[in-house]
Structures are given as structure tokens and as C-alpha cells.
Amino acid sequence: MIDSWKNFLQSQGAVIEGSAVLNYGDPAAERAAAADGTIVADLSQLGVIAFRGDDTATFLQGQLTNDVRALHDDSAQWSGYCSPKGRLLGNFMAWRRGEDYCLQLSGDILPGVLKRLSMFILRAKVQGRDASNENVRLVVAGKQALAAATAAMGAVPEAAMRSVAGEAGQVIRLGDDKFVLSIAPERAAAVWQLLLRESATPVGAPVWDWLRLNAGIPMIVAATQEQFVPQMVNLEVIGGVSFQKGCYPGQEIVARSQYLGKLKRRMFLAHVDAEAAPGDHLYSTDMDGQATGTVVNAAPAPTGGFDVLAVAQVESANTQTLHLKAADGAALTLKPLPYGLPE
DSSP, X not given: OHHHXXXXXXXXXXXXETTEEEESSOHHHHHHHHHHXXXXXXXXXXXXXXXXXXXXXXXXXTTBSSOGGGOOTTBEEEEXXXXXXXXXXXXXXXXXXXXXXXXXXXXXXXXXXXXXXXXXXXXXXXXXXXXXXXXXXXXXXXXXXXHHXXXXXXXXXXXXXXXXEOSSEEEEEEETTEEEEEEXXXXXXXXXXXXXXXXXXXXXXXXXXHHHHHTTOOOOOGGGTTSOOGGGGTTTTTTOXXXXXXXXXXXXXXXXXXXXXXXXXXXXXXXXXXXXXXXXXXXXXXXXXXXXXXXXXXXXXXXXXXXXXXXXXXXXXXXXXXXXXXXXXXXEEEEOOSSOOOO
């Protein structure tokens, strides 16, 4: 069924590379639609790990940064998975689907994260699997996203990080104007046509990346695994870390970062008039040639250049100009995040 979905997207003009839709023939027009209109994007470049079994909630509670016990059929949450040193191996949008606990993450890190999590199941009654191709996942965002998602799916959640299941599948609301749809493959083409009828413009994965990063939502990819504690990428600010739950890998370091001293590195939103990619280093004159930060995510901006989420030394970001890839590289211009950071 997923192959037929790929064929359907190609019939709609999609240019596909690997599992990602790059564009539908006019990337500039797609970026403009994201800035001023309503878009729909396929999320096949992201993977889904699904866990099920009697002990699943207890198992995941001991592995992830968020409180899995608070994840119900009608809710969703951000979460992370850390190394014993408290560095993120991956981060997720998590939700429930029937018996399954679903974790959506960057597709390039799914095999390694699934393998590592599965190592710790031991005798627990839990099975994990790659569920990426079991449903079609779309994101609808923009001015008419609420109307479009409602028309296509019948009902949508009233609040952010809530979930509603219907005949065609599930709707997870990420914010006022962003909805993720998880759809039975046989219903996907019909849902797609309804979204287009509601004036949604099909866009490639880079356009959704731009919208997501401008919402201040990070995504750990292969180039940035094990580089950041959760607070460095603002995961606790967007609700992805519980400080009331029990132990999980790296929990002591995450807690220490929260309660002892001031966090020296944070994630910022910025624009740069040059091509950027996850893992690129940033430099500033106060660091004597040492890197002051790292690009977390990057995407082409509608007005040219790239927008980036970047973790940097707070002092450097607040007092210096950050430069991409070299001390004399392209200068970054900081932009306001859509949420406040703790003092």
C-alpha cells in the first residue's frame, strides 16, 4: 500500500528522493505558500517506532525523558531518548494508536534507536517494530489548516498536543495552525484530495522543515546525535521533559542541568544568507577559534538564504555575531523564538 501511495504522490507531481518528497516542481512557490497560505506535506522522511505489550508504558517510562504514564488515547507529547551521559540519541512526537505507543522521529536514526531501545526490553512483555509504512502521515499547516483538517478528517482536537481518532485515522494538533494526520493507506488519496479542495498547497519536506524549525521544534538527526542535553535544544521548554518522574538513561545529568547553575548553551532561531546543514559549526570572535555552537536543523527560507535552529553559547549569542562554518563565514541574524526561554 505504501508503494501505491508513493506512486500516487508522483502522479501529483512529487519529486521523490529516497523516502523524502523534495518538491512538486516549484520549490520557490511552495516556500511562498508556507509563508502566506496553507500547505500539506507528506512525512515519509520521518520514521515511526511502535511498541505494544502489557509492560509497554512501564518500559518506556524508564527510557524516555517525558512522563509516558500521562500519554493517553487523546493526547500527544514531545519526548527524548538520552545516552547515559544525558545526550540526546533522538527525540520524538509520541502518541497512542490502539494498542501501540508510537514514536515519530527522523528516519535516518530510526534503525539505531529501535535497536538500542529493544536491547533493554529483556523479559518485559513489550514488542517494538518499525511501523513507518503502516500508515500515511501528512502535516497540514497555515492559515486555513484548521478548516482543511476538519474537512478532511471530520474532527480535530481543540487544544495543542491532543489527539482525536476517526474513521480515516488520527489527527494530532501541534498548535493553532499545525496538524499531523496519521491515515489508513486506503483512505490517504481521498484525504489528500479533500485537503487540496480546501486550498492546501502540496509542498516538499524542506518546506515543512522550515515551518517546524520556525516553531522552535528541534529534530535530532544522525549528524547531531549525542551532542546535546535536552535543555540545550529547549526540549523542556516545549514540554518534552518531566522532572517529576523516575529514572531513565541520563536522568541525573538532565536534572543537574536543570537545577544546578545556569545553562551555558541554548538553542536559538536565526537566518543566514548561505547554505547550512545540521552539524555545521558556528564561530564567534570571543571563542579564540573554538566552535561556539552547532546547527541543529536548517531549511531554505522563503525570502532566500536559510533559517536555522542552532545551539550556541548563550553569552556568545547575546554579545557577539555568530558565523557559519568559519570565523569569517556568513553571519547569522538571530530571530525571536515563538516561546520564551527561562532566565
